[in-house]
Amino acid sequence: MRSFNGKPLSPDNDKTLNEAINSSTDPFGGNVTIRLKEFNLKGGYKPSTYGMIKGATNFFLLGIGSDEASALSAGYRFEKVVLKATEIGLGTCWIAATFKGTDFDRGEVWRNGEALKIICPVGIPEKQRMLEKFGRMALGSNKRKPFEQLFFTDDFKEPLNPHSHFGEPLEMLRLAPSSTNSQPWRALVSGNTVHFYYKPKSPASVLDCGIGMCHFYLTEEYLGRKGEFFKTDSAPNPPDNWKYLYSFRETE
Ligand SMILES: Cc1cc2nc3c(=O)[nH]c(=O)nc-3n(C[C@H](O)[C@H](O)[C@H](O)COP(=O)(O)O)c2cc1C
Structure with missing residues (x-):
């Protein structure tokens, strides 16, 4: 989902997602830190996805080590959090590319060897914009290989x-x-x-x-x-x- 209703997460949803982060484990032993952060869009600090994401105020930020185990751990562990968000009716979108060069992790301290590599908005989805429909079509998002x-x-x-x-x-x-x-x-x-x-x-x-x-x-x-x-x-x-x-x- 790339369009959201602009409202922050409810305290209940915030709690559920933080519990999901804290309980999510993986068998690969890599370095990954997952944070859930609310951005005040009325302040001066505007995290940018270059228009790809609209109306999201809450984002997950993933600090990931640079080795194979860390990449596997990040995918495995964070997907469990994404599935929990989906289960409670929230929309998400893994983003690796369209936030580079912006200041999502201003003020964050990552563990040794980790760097912010993935962000993911989370919130109540809104009707898809035309741009989003075209984006999904261009990526062939609805198609999977046989x-x-x-x-x-x-x-x-x-x-x-x-x-x-x-x-x-x-x-x-x-x-x-x-x-x-x-x-x-x-x-x-x-x-x-x-x-x-x-x-x-x-x-x-x-x-x-x-x-x-x-x-x-x-x-x-x-x-x-x-x-x-x-x-x-x-x-x-x-x-x-x-x-x-x-x-x-x-x-x-
Ligand atoms: C690791 C990863 C990175 C991604 N990076 C981006 C991105 O930078 N920009 C974007 O629009 N979609 C990105 N996507 C794609 C969307 O998150 C989503 O998976 C895709 O639109 C397919 O959605 P669907 O599973 O609902 O079909 C990325 C997906 C993954 C797994």
Whole structure:
């Protein structure tokens, strides 16, 4: 959502979101700090998104370390907060590009190695403006790549059957948001293990994968399954220039 009603969050919603921030964990061990901040738009301090976002007074600010683990942690941990906001009827929009050079983090102190890399407005959504509709259309925001182009089995020789065991968690990953809707995630299923890869598309591709893997894991949990993420040297070599990222093994 890129258009909001101009009103600050209610104290209840503010509390719920701060609780979501504080309880959000991830399995990758990276550095990420998430803050929820209200901006007084009548004061001199105007955070700018160059017109991309209208009527938002509350923004999440994400300070993220510069390594792979931090990008994964940021995507995974903050997507849980975004899903909580969605659950309580609020709109959000991950923003990595259209705030660069503005002073969102004036006065903020970030932990060692972190830098403000993502902002995200949050509030009551308003009717979409024309600009927003065109923006979404230009990015192809409503379109996701078909399942069979992303997920494979049998050493990448066969597209994965969407009705197979990991079909539903991977379908939820497929629907996740990504920077410029680039959907860099790829996966190979081998028995009770899913190997995650990505096709580098933007500086945020690894972070995008953290978002997708969050959707994957939450769906596994929803289905009553248990498992863990791990790194291995023996993941099958991917085609093209895809890069190996992480694996997930189901244990129950
Ligand atoms: C990491 C990340 C960075 C993004 N950066 C921007 C951005 O700078 N500007 C923008 O308009 N949309 C950006 N988006 C896209 C929107 O947040 C949103 O995901 C997209 O419009 C698709 O929305 P949908 O999931 O409702 O289809 C970004 C998304 C992600 C995941």
